[in-house]
Amino acid sequence: MTIPRLLLLLVFGTIWFAAAAPAMADPPDPPLSGLNWATPAVREMQQDDFANPxxxxxxxxxxxxxxxxxxxxxxxxxxxxxxxxxxxxxxxxxxxxxxxxxxxxxxxxxxxxxxxxxxxxxxxxxxxxxxxxxxxLSAGEPVAVDISGEAEPFFRRGEALYRQRRGQMNLACFQCHDDRPGQWLRGEQLSQGQINGFPAYLLRWSGVGSAHRRFRFCDDQRVAEPLPIGSDDYLALELYVAWRGNGLPVEAPAVRR
Ligand code: HEC
Ligand code: HEC
Missing domain, CATH: 1.10.760.10 (Cytochrome c-like domain)
Structure with missing residues (x-):
């Protein structure tokens, strides 16, 4: 990344996030799929089996x-x-x-x-x-992730990661995906960051990628070191993020920008 771009990011980020609202530990109510904020063209592509890549x-x-x-x-x-x-x-x-x-x-x-x-x-x-x-095979079925019993410590870890500020922009996931859905960031409208559509076809990748690859992309967005795909931290984060979307219909194949 070039220096001016980084500076712009930092300045913009600081102003934009200065007034961050206090964090909420609850899942979004109601949970909404990323499809909700997709452009009409992307939405149509997803919904038409012949056009859906x-x-x-x-x-x-x-x-x-x-x-x-x-x-x-x-x-x-x-x-x-x-x-x-x-x-x-x-x-x-x-x-x-x-x-x-x-x-x-x-x-x-x-x-x-x-x-x-x-x-x-x-x-x-x-x-x-x-x-x-x-x-x-589960398309349209509600996401139903169980976080009870043995899952709980992993869920807590995932939640902590979701709330942890990281990177040069010192941002946590929730600051973009709970505090600001609907707002614009670098030409994209922020969604709740749900993974009911993952693995998803991303136009920018010209291919299908996993939720972990998307997490890496978001780590890049906040100028933080991305973690390895399949790492324990991303697995715990996946558990938490999937649970946030409990009740959303599984989308497959989902299309995103
Ligand atoms: C600087 C703001 C920012 C931060 C911080 C951020 N993201 Fe994102 N994220 C985006 C943008 C922009 C997109 C693309 C538009 C959208 O779907 O929200 C996105 C998309 C996503 C998506 C895809 C949603 C979909 O339906 O296609 C997921 C999942 C996601 N983010 C998860 C995370 C997680 C987990 C974290 C923390 C590790 C995180 N994001 C941190 C900006 C951010
Ligand atoms: C020899 C039989 C056998 C074969 C072949 C097999 N599985 Fe399985 N699969 C199982 C058994 C037994 C379980 C449950 C225990 C476990 O996870 O080992 C299971 C569990 C699963 C589950 C979870 C089901 C649930 O209700 O939670 C999925 C998904 C799955 N397998 C997918 C696959 C896929 C994809 C392949 C091919 C790459 C595959 N399996 C090959 C026996 C098999």
Missing amino acids: GMFWLEKGEKLFGKREGETGLACRTCHLPRALKGAAAAFPVVRDGQVVNLDGQVNGCRERHMRAEPYEIESEELLSLTLYLRS
């Missing part, structure tokens, strides 16, 4: 779901009927055996444990296509 990825995921692989020669489909997975993806991430497991973790866990196949690479086209397909 995410459909290509989804179909690829559907094929992978039926592909026999690994030492066992099993396919996902051998064990899971697609209709039996309706609603399953809407409950992710889950906490199991002392770990946050998101859909990436579930897919790779099934590959390793049940298929004896190599895990997919993080953020690979295969993994994104397959998780997008799993989300599509």
Whole structure:
């Protein structure tokens, strides 16, 4: 980033955020999908299966779901009927055996444990296509993330990360996504920062990306060091952010700018 751009960001950021309202720990009421603030063109693209560029990825995921692989020669489909997975993806991430497991973790866990196949690479086209397909089996189902019991400490950690000010702009997620939805930031209208549409097709990426990739992008926005995709902190943050959107319909494939 060039120095003048950074300066502009800092000055602008300081003025804009000087009067930040006190934080609220509750989820937004009501929760609203990012689709709510999308431009009409993006909205139409999402709603038209023929125009939606995410459909290509989804179909690829559907094929992978039926592909026999690994030492066992099993396919996902051998064990899971697609209709039996309706609603399953809407409950992710889950906490199991002392770990946050998101859909990436579930897919790779099934590959390793049940298929004896190599895990997919993080953020690979295969993994994104397959998780997008799993989300599509829950399209329209309400997000229903459980934060009770074993999940609670991870949820608290995610909440703390969501509220932590970071980076050269010294901003927390909530300052953009709870205090300022609807306001404009560098040509974009701020949403609540929900992940009911993730993994999502982003026009700026010309492809599908995970919620963690979006978190990295937002870390860039506040001029903070992004964390690795799949890191414990992003997993805890994903649990918290997903819970904030409990009740929102799963969107798959969602399209965003
Ligand atoms: C400087 C303001 C700013 C901060 C701080 C910020 N974001 Fe964002 N975020 C944006 C902008 C701008 C967008 C794109 C427009 C939109 O959807 O809000 C965005 C989009 C998102 C989206 C995509 C929403 C959708 O429906 O496509 C998610 C998820 C998100 N942010 C999460 C986070 C999280 C988690 C944090 C903290 C780690 C964070 N953001 C911090 C500005 C910010
Ligand atoms: C040999 C059978 C088997 C195969 C093959 C298999 N799974 Fe699984 N899957 C399971 C079992 C058992 C569970 C529950 C316990 C666990 O997570 O290991 C499960 C759980 C899941 C869940 C969570 C379901 C829920 O209701 O929470 C998803 C999603 C899933 N698998 C997706 C996949 C995908 C995608 C593939 C292919 C890459 C796959 N599975 C391959 C046996 C299998």
